[in-house]
Amino acid sequence: xxTAINATFRTFxxxxxxxxxxxxACSSNIKSDKPSTIDTAIAVTITTxxxxxxxxxxxxxxxxxxxxxxxxxxxxxxxxxxKVKVGDHVAKGSLLATISNNDILAKRAxxxxxxxxxxxxxxxxxxxxxxxxxxxxxxxxxxxxLENITQQYSSAKSRLEQAKQMKNEINATLGYTNLLAPFDxxxxxxxxxxxxxxxxxxPILTVEQNGNYQVSATVPESLISQVKEGANVTIAxxxxxxxxxxxxxxxxQSSQFSGGQYLIKVIISxxxxxxxxxxxxxNLSIPAKQSTINNxxxxxxxxxxxxxxxxxxxxxxYTIGNNNTALLRWVRxxxxxxxxxxxxxxxxxxEQFIVSADGRLFNGAAVKIKR
Numbered sequence: 001x002x003t004a005i006n007a008t009f010r011t012f013x014x015x016x017x018x019x020x021x022x023x024x025a026c027s028s029n030i031k032s033d034k035p036s037t038i039d040t041a042i043a044v045t046i047t048t049x050x051x052x053x054x055x056x057x058x059x060x061x062x063x064x065x066x067x068x069x070x071x072x073x074x075x076x077x078x079x080x081x082x083k084v085k086v087g088d089h090v091a092k093g094s095l096l097a098t099i100s101n102n103d104i105l106a107k108r109a110x111x112x113x114x115x116x117x118x119x120x121x122x123x124x125x126x127x128x129x130x131x132x133x134x135x136x137x138x139x140x141x142x143x144x145x146l147e148n149i150t151q152q153y154s155s156a157k158s159r160l161e162q163a164k165q166m167k168n169e170i171n172a173t174l175g176y177t178n179l180l181a182p183f184d185x186x187x188x189x190x191x192x193x194x195x196x197x198x199x200x201x202x203p204i205l206t207v208e209q210n211g212n213y214q215v216s217a218t219v220p221e222s223l224i225s226q227v228k229e230g231a232n233v234t235i236a237x238x239x240x241x242x243x244x245x246x247x248x249x250x251x252x253q254s255s256q257f258s259g260g261q262y263l264i265k266v267i268i269s270x271x272x273x274x275x276x277x278x279x280x281x282x283n284l285s286i287p288a289k290q291s292t293i294n295n296x297x298x299x300x301x302x303x304x305x306x307x308x309x310x311x312x313x314x315x316x317x318y319t320i321g322n323n324n325t326a327l328l329r330w331v332r333x334x335x336x337x338x339x340x341x342x343x344x345x346x347x348x349x350x351e352q353f354i355v356s357a358d359g360r361l362f363n364g365a366a367v368k369i370k371r
Contacts, residue, residue: 043359044368047352048353057223063214063237065278071203071206074201075176078197084205089184095179096180097205115167122157125156179204183207189205191205215284224262235266237280244272246268283335303343308333325366326367331345
């Protein structure tokens with residue numbers, strides 16, 4: 001009987017040992033899960049949106065040359081040659097194109113013949129005038145004869161002067177057949193080719209002055225009263241990755257032909273013109289005169305572009321959810337200013353968001369805030 005009791009006791013002891021080992025293993029697993037969660041949490045840096053408290057007008061514009069000339073002619077004729085191409089640098093007075101001028105040269109030859117004839121007639125009239133003046137003094141010619149000779153002499157002088165002025169006119173017209181550069185610049189457009197018929201006032205080439213740039217922009221009529229000539233302007237040029245300063249140099253006083261938009265010009269200083277080209281788009285930020293700007297331009301919620309997540313056509317930003325998890329919040333974006341973008345909706349002005357992370361974030365990922 002004692003043998004049976006001992007066998008039962010040994011069986012019970014073995015079962016108890018197995019149970020204790022199982023509990024120990026479970027306890028070990030439970031304890032190891034907690035540090036594992038902490039170790040796999042992604043370290044993140046959080047911040048709050050910047051608010052643009054500066055009251056400013058934000059408009060878009062385009063860089064253009066401060067001086068542009070459309071080269072055309074005042075005479076009708078075939079273009080015989082175009083001496084330049086787009087992109088060529090030209091000096092003031094250099095020949096750009098020529099127009100056929102055979103008919104004008106023929107008229108000038110006729111005028112030269114008229115001048116020669118008038119000079120001979122004037123010489124004869126002058127000799128007659130001198131001779132009759134002496135005869136009149138000697139009382140060998142009448143006053144009427146002297147008067148007639150004097151009129152012939154005056155008429156001969158007038159005909160010679162007329163012929164000379166005709167030649168001046170023809171020379172001026174002839175000058176319009178040689179198109180010259182009005183200033184040092186670069187050819188930006190070639191609108192016609194050799195052999196085409198040039199008509200008065202029709203542009204053939206466009207030349208822009210070298211280096212002197214300005215930004216042309218339009219301001220709505222509701223805000224134009226806030227813009228003052230001489231105001232400092234911040235110019236953001238995305239294509240050149242530049243942020244420069246400018247100054248309002250001109251404000252158009254009428255919007256009659258621009259649909260309620262007022263044209264303004266912002267001059268760019270010489271030290272900032274490097275790397276700029278006419279045609280580049282620019283965003284202007286102009287300080288306002290008074291605090292009467294639309295609410296959309298005040299207290300703008302601005303976040304770094306690097307914090308924005310792009311998911312197809314949607315844009316979002318990661319915030320901190322419950323239990324220290326990443327929560328992807330869909331937002332609607334507005335204007336870009338440098339490396340910041342405006343959040344129109346989806347993020348409160350003082351709500352925290354994740355600006356950077358040490359790993360790849362996803363919705364619901366465990367995160368820990370860097371201290």
